[in-house]
Amino acid sequence: QVQLVESxxxxxxxxxxxxxxxxxxxxxxxxxxxxxxxxxxxKQRELVASITRSNNTYYAESVKxxxxxxxxxxxxxxxxxxxSLKPEDTAVYYCFANFYGSLYWGQGTQVxxxx
Numbered sequence: 001q002v003q004l005v006e007s008x009x010x011x012x013x014x015x016x017x018x019x020x021x022x023x024x025x026x027x028x029x030x031x032x033x034x035x036x037x038x039x040x041x042x043k044q045r046e047l048v049a050s051i052t053r054s055n056n057t058y059y060a061e062s063v064k065x066x067x068x069x070x071x072x073x074x075x076x077x078x079x080x081x082x083x084s085l086k087p088e089d090t091a092v093y094y095c096f097a098n099f100y101g102s103l104y105w106g107q108g109t110q111v112x113x114x115x
Contacts, residue, residue: 002026002104004095009109012085016113020080022095022106027076029053031097036069036080038091038111045094049080063089085113 008020024031035050049069050058057069068081078095090113095106 002097002099002102004097004104004106006093006095006106006109009093009111011112011114013115014085014087014113016085017081017083018085018111020082020093020095020109020111022078022080024076024078024097027073029073030099033098034071034078035096036078037094037096038089039094039108040091048093050096051078082111085111087113089113 003025005023006020008018010018012018020036032053033050036048037045038048039045046060048060048063049067051069051071059067066082066084070079072079080093082089090111092108092110094108097104
């Protein structure tokens with residue numbers, strides 16, 4: 001059974017930073033890709049960033065240059081470093097993994113950017 005557990009969300013002021021973590025059960029070797037999505041209540045969930053096993057990355061236009069996705073295979077963890085946060089980044093952030101064609105989601109972590 002694959003489990004994804006997010007952590008690192010919270011309240012931060014505009015311009016601040018947060019780092020989200022997604023710990024996966026088992027080795028990350030079978031996950032391809034892994035990604036972070038976010039959802040604002042009442043709106044569709046959107047892809048923020050993704051990373052493949054060969055370290056190819058994708059970023060939504062709205063976060064390019066501010067967010068960085070990375071993978072630590074030794075720790076079975078995927079990170080989302082978020083810099084220069086804006087109020088419009090406020091959302092629940094979800095970790096996502098494609099594990100040999102089966103799709104998995106974490107429980108979500110709230111990120112609130114407000115002064």
